[in-house]
Amino acid sequence: MKFICIDCGKESSSSEFEYHCTCGGLLDIVHDFQRYDADLLKHLFKERLSERMTPYASGVWRYKELIFPELPDNCIVTKYEGNTGLYTSELLQNYTGLKQVFVKAQSENPSGSFKDNGMTVAVSHGKSLGYKKFTCTSTGNTSSSLAMYASIANADSYVFVPDKDISLNKVLQTVSYGAKVFSFVGTYDDGIQFLEKHSNDLGLYVCNSINPFRIEGQKSIIYEIAQYLNWELPEWIIVPGGALSNATALGKGLHDLFTLGLINKMPRVAIVQAEGASPFHKMVSQEKRELTPEPFPYTRASALNIGNPPSWKKALHTLIQTRGITISVTDEEILDAKAVIDRSGIGCEPASAATIAGIRNLVSKQVIDKEESVLCILTGNILKDTDILKYYHLGEHTCASFKNTIQHSRLTLNSIRENMIEKK
Numbered sequence: 001m002k003f004i005c006i007d008c009g010k011e012s013s014s015s016e017f018e019y020h021c022t023c024g025g026l027l028d029i030v031h032d033f034q035r036y037d038a039d040l041l042k043h044l045f046k047e048r049l050s051e052r053m054t055p056y057a058s059g060v061w062r063y064k065e066l067i068f069p070e071l072p073d074n075c076i077v078t079k080y081e082g083n084t085g086l087y088t089s090e091l092l093q094n095y096t097g098l099k100q101v102f103v104k105a106q107s108e109n110p111s112g113s114f115k116d117n118g119m120t121v122a123v124s125h126g127k128s129l130g131y132k133k134f135t136c137t138s139t140g141n142t143s144s145s146l147a148m149y150a151s152i153a154n155a156d157s158y159v160f161v162p163d164k165d166i167s168l169n170k171v172l173q174t175v176s177y178g179a180k181v182f183s184f185v186g187t188y189d190d191g192i193q194f195l196e197k198h199s200n201d202l203g204l205y206v207c208n209s210i211n212p213f214r215i216e217g218q219k220s221i222i223y224e225i226a227q228y229l230n231w232e233l234p235e236w237i238i239v240p241g242g243a244l245s246n247a248t249a250l251g252k253g254l255h256d257l258f259t260l261g262l263i264n265k266m267p268r269v270a271i272v273q274a275e276g277a278s279p280f281h282k283m284v285s286q287e288k289r290e291l292t293p294e295p296f297p298y299t300r301a302s303a304l305n306i307g308n309p310p311s312w313k314k315a316l317h318t319l320i321q322t323r324g325i326t327i328s329v330t331d332e333e334i335l336d337a338k339a340v341i342d343r344s345g346i347g348c349e350p351a352s353a354a355t356i357a358g359i360r361n362l363v364s365k366q367v368i369d370k371e372e373s374v375l376c377i378l379t380g381n382i383l384k385d386t387d388i389l390k391y392y393h394l395g396e397h398t399c400a401s402f403k404n405t406i407q408h409s410r411l412t413l414n415s416i417r418e419n420m421i422e423k424k
């Protein structure tokens with residue numbers, strides 16, 4: 001394994017682990033895949049599906065050879081993450097206008113978000129280097145995931161969360177797993193800059209997605225999708241875009257699968273941002289070469305409250321290699337799409353629903369054809385943000401196409417029953 005700077009191309013070896021190159025660019029991990037044969041890999045990954053309670057039962061470590069082959073098994077910190085469901089529903093088909101629409105529910109991960117796929121690898125790497133103190137800045141999913149794995153590794157976690165516009169549920173989850181949580185004035189972007197400057201002095205191992213091991217782990221999401229679908233991917237894969245680690249890992253995973261001959265066609269990728277936090281979409285749609293940070297990002301999909309996504313260059317690479325596109329959607333579109341995902345029995349946090357909202361939009365503009373097959377990645381669990389559920393179902397939200405109101409009345413159970421019999 002080697003580290004290559006995505007800006008200047010400088011190579012460094014795995015013994016000199018840093019998050020950045022000396023030029024300031026982010027690092028990418030490059031493996032030697034020459035030695036692998038596609039059929040042997042398929043066979044190995046299939047055999048491991050019958051593992052139980054071993055690291056290889058994990059939907060991440062099943063693919064260890066493609067993620068972190070050098071890691072000794074006794075350093076693996078796992079909660080058997082991955083192995084999440086792939087679903088479709090008639091409601092989603094009707095809502096998007098597509099005949100074939102799948103969702104991959106990373107929301108079913110142990111801490112309730114896709115971050116677990118990357119976090120198991122980052123914390124395992126940190127452990128292998130002897131770290132006992134882990135850190136991140138977060139809108140709440142990264143922090144919950146880190147806090148959970150750090151506790152399993154018998155280590156400490158120090159988490160920095162913005163003091164507003166994030167979900168309290170996620171902060172409470174983080175605290176409950178045992179993290180020391182610091183609430184600060186500023187955004188995720190300020191937190192990243194702080195950690196980039198000070199984590200080394202503080203002896204902290206950073207678990208945000210500027211850490212390339214996070215990206216290696218998150219690649220497993222598309223590996224798993226490909227394996228479930230017998231190594232034939234849909235024509236489109238859609239992801240929400242905040243810090244852009246999801247889009248980065250997707251592009252890298254697709255590149256691996258294609259290079260190894262595990263798939264023979266690249267799907268197209270669409271990255272969906274929330275209108276109030278869409279610096280990447282603006283850059284792409286205006287054909288600019290540099291991202292202009294947004295100092296005050298705001299969306300109700302709080303996981304996407306990011307104005308200066310650190311991985312934008314890596315995500316741009318994903319777009320280039322997949323003939324990908326970007327789009328932004330309003331909070332209203334996100335919440336209506338979320339209601340449909342929830343009503344389908346799948347459920348998700350608001351950020352995830354940006355995908356379905358994006359698809360609906362792209363289908364109506366005929367960018368995605370109704371006959372094409374589409375899959376989107378759901379990032380977080382329905383209970384990650386209960387304030388939004390209250391707002392949508394009990395509040396003043398009026399434009400919901402699936403408004404699912406709770407019957408509020410002072411009726412006795414008997415009179416409710418009589419009412420129901422009458423309506424039958």
Ligand SMILES: N[C@@H](CCOP(=O)(O)O)C(=O)O
Pocket residue numbers: 115137138139140141142143188207208209210242243244245302303304
């Ligand atoms: N929504 C994320 C923010 C991005 O975090 P990172 O792990 O990609 O650095 C969160 O849950 O914090």
